Amino acid sequence: MNISTMTYKFLFIFGALTLAACSPSSAKNDHGHDDHADEAHADDEHPETNVVKLTPAALKRSDIQTRPPTAGALKEQLRVPAQVDFDPNRVAHISTFVQGQIVDIGPNIGDPVKANEKLATVRSVTLGQARAGLSTARAQFEVAENNYERQKLLRAEGINSERSLAEAQAELHEARAARDAAQSKLTVLGDAGKSGSRLTLRSPIDGVVHERPAIRGESVAPGDDLFVIADTSRVWILGQVYEQQVANLKVGMRAGLTLAAYPGKRWEGQLDYIAGALDPKTRTLTVRVELDNPDGQLRPGLLGTLWLAANPADADADAETPPTSLHIPRDAVQELHGRSVVFVARGEPGEFHAEPVALGRESGGQVEVLDGLAPDASVVVQGAFILKSELMRGELGDGHAH
Numbered sequence: 001m002n003i004s005t006m007t008y009k010f011l012f013i014f015g016a017l018t019l020a021a022c023s024p025s026s027a028k029n030d031h032g033h034d035d036h037a038d039e040a041h042a043d044d045e046h047p048e049t050n051v052v053k054l055t056p057a058a059l060k061r062s063d064i065q066t067r068p069p070t071a072g073a074l075k076e077q078l079r080v081p082a083q084v085d086f087d088p089n090r091v092a093h094i095s096t097f098v099q100g101q102i103v104d105i106g107p108n109i110g111d112p113v114k115a116n117e118k119l120a121t122v123r124s125v126t127l128g129q130a131r132a133g134l135s136t137a138r139a140q141f142e143v144a145e146n147n148y149e150r151q152k153l154l155r156a157e158g159i160n161s162e163r164s165l166a167e168a169q170a171e172l173h174e175a176r177a178a179r180d181a182a183q184s185k186l187t188v189l190g191d192a193g194k195s196g197s198r199l200t201l202r203s204p205i206d207g208v209v210h211e212r213p214a215i216r217g218e219s220v221a222p223g224d225d226l227f228v229i230a231d232t233s234r235v236w237i238l239g240q241v242y243e244q245q246v247a248n249l250k251v252g253m254r255a256g257l258t259l260a261a262y263p264g265k266r267w268e269g270q271l272d273y274i275a276g277a278l279d280p281k282t283r284t285l286t287v288r289v290e291l292d293n294p295d296g297q298l299r300p301g302l303l304g305t306l307w308l309a310a311n312p313a314d315a316d317a318d319a320e321t322p323p324t325s326l327h328i329p330r331d332a333v334q335e336l337h338g339r340s341v342v343f344v345a346r347g348e349p350g351e352f353h354a355e356p357v358a359l360g361r362e363s364g365g366q367v368e369v370l371d372g373l374a375p376d377a378s379v380v381v382q383g384a385f386i387l388k389s390e391l392m393r394g395e396l397g398d399g400h401a402h
Contacts, residue, residue, distance in 0.1 A: 050354040052343070052354075052387045052394070053348070053352075056350065059350045062387075068379065069328045070327050071326055071375060072325070078245050079305055079307060080245075080287070080308060081305060081306075085235065085236045085238050090231035091210075091229070092204050092205050092207070092227075093228055094204075094225070095222070095224055097222045098189050098222060099220070101219050103217075104121035104216070105120045105215075107212075109211065109212050114203070119201045119202060119227050122198070123198050125197060128197030130189055134186055137181070141172075144172040144175035147168050148172040151168035207230050208232065212228075213227075230300075232296060232299075234290060235290070237288065239306040240285070240286060246285055248308065249271070249274050249285070252272075253271045254271075255271050255307065257291065261304075262297065264329045265381075266365065267291055267298070269289040269291045272289065287306070287308075325369070330365055331381070331382070333367060334384050334388045336354060340359055346378070352387050355372055356372050357372035
């Protein structure tokens with residue numbers, strides 16, 4: 001075999017090996033799997049980055065609330081600092097008019113009580129003396145009454161004188177006056193008509209024990225507050241309006257209340273009182289809204305904001321305003337990667353999608369949504385920040401709450 005023939009054979013074998021290396025089978029890995037297929041499978045293992053899925057337990061724990069966006073024009077509103085307060089007509093301060101000692105005590109702070117329910121028992125020397133005085137006065141009145149009746153009979157038979165009858169009648173009037181005075185004194189002290197030195201304190205209203213300074217065995221004096229009973233089923237919302245905003249106020253105008261303690265929640269009512277004079281120190285005018293509080297969420301002392309129509313004409317406008325836009329609570333909007341998003345409940349229970357939205361004007365704790373949200377969307381109005389945190393945690397590789 002010459003050199004040329006060997007060269008041709010070498011080139012032929014080299015070309016065959018090169019073609020084999022470039023064949024489609026080379027796209028498979030050492031285990032016979034397609035690398036591209038593995039990449040596609042890997043993509044399927046990572047869900048959409050704008051979706052958060054919560055387990056039923058996590059959903060309950062998060063206390064997430066949803067509702068559709070509100071349709072209608074977003075009116076300009078006055079922002080008025082406000083505070084939840086007791087309705088003073090539904091508060092009772094329980095005290096005693098006698099010096100004494102607490103020997104028995106009933107409900108604790110936070111306990112519900114009914115009208116006329118026993119609260120405490122006070123033992124008082126003063127009360128005992130007053131009751132003894134009433135018993136003496138009643139007995140003297142009875143004696144004077146019997147003597148007067150006897151003197152009338154004797155006078156009718158001509159046995160006694162007119163003077164004796166007049167004296168008996170005067171004694172009867174004095175005895176009656178003494179009895180009535182002793183009765184009035186006991187009425188003021190409490191538990192009139194009973195005997196002994198013990199006084200029972202009772203609640204005059206239905207409510208809850210808000211304060212209880214009373215302590216068993218403690219001495220008490222007239223005027224000491226022993227219990228404060230409050231009925232918070234209806235409360236006052238007191239707002240302080242600045243002098244420059246007074247011209248916009250009108251009794252009956254619609255008012256909304258938001259509280260920092262309950263993000264995304266709003267209570268609706270009407271302005272029912274406007275003070276007649278400004279506070280000389282703060283230069284503000286007190287306004288009031290009364291609200292029902294069946295679930296007890298409106299706790300006296302909570303701070304918040306009253307939203308009042310900036311234009312008096314808006315306050316009288318019919319509630320059925322033709323829909324011109326959609327608006328949602330400002331707390332429902334979250335910033336994610338430089339975009340404004342809202343979380344919408346969609347798909348399986350516990351599944352929430354972050355939807356980009358275009359926002360417009362903001363007023364009264366509400367923000368206008370110009371684009372990106374359907375009128376019937378189930379928007380997360382409470383707990384949106386929790387979902388944002390879960391979403392960002394998932395992007396960092398920790399996964400969502402399952």
